[in-house]
Amino acid sequence: MSKRFWLLKTEPDCYAWSDLVRDGRTVWDGVANNVALKHLREMQPGDEALIYHTGDERRAVGRAEVISTPYPDPHQSDPRLIVVDVRPLAPLPRPVALADIKADPAFADFALVRQSRLSVVPVTEAQWQRLLAMAGVASSAE
């Protein structure tokens, strides 16, 4: 299976990119929405994700890697509640603001724009490449 791309939202007051960098890896938990859980279940080790800060920031700030298969949250009794482990890869040289994504017609179909409440967002490869370009990530880094 080829690598897939995602965007993971987090409220920075709750768990920020800097927390992920400090921890080295983390269990991406707290997702309860059915569509978001469906996306979590589709993740595979090696998939990449942008970490996006909600609230006042509203911008993608770093790249992370999925490092586990999906598994039920060990701290929850509901087996529906799926988590994955992630680790930080690198901060974005230039964080990508939601406003800039919205202003770009290439992202008209992006789930981040179309469904603002979705916390785990699938990113197509084309969208991913464009986002990295906007972030100032050299294409050779991929």
Added chain:
DNA sequence: GCCAACGTTGGC
């Protein structure tokens, strides 16, 4: 602070 866009719940 408000509101749009969802999701969930519970009565029927």
Added chain:
DNA sequence: GCCAACGTTGGC
């Protein structure tokens, strides 16, 4: 199984 009422999320 429908839908009104309510709650939540996240952007504005």
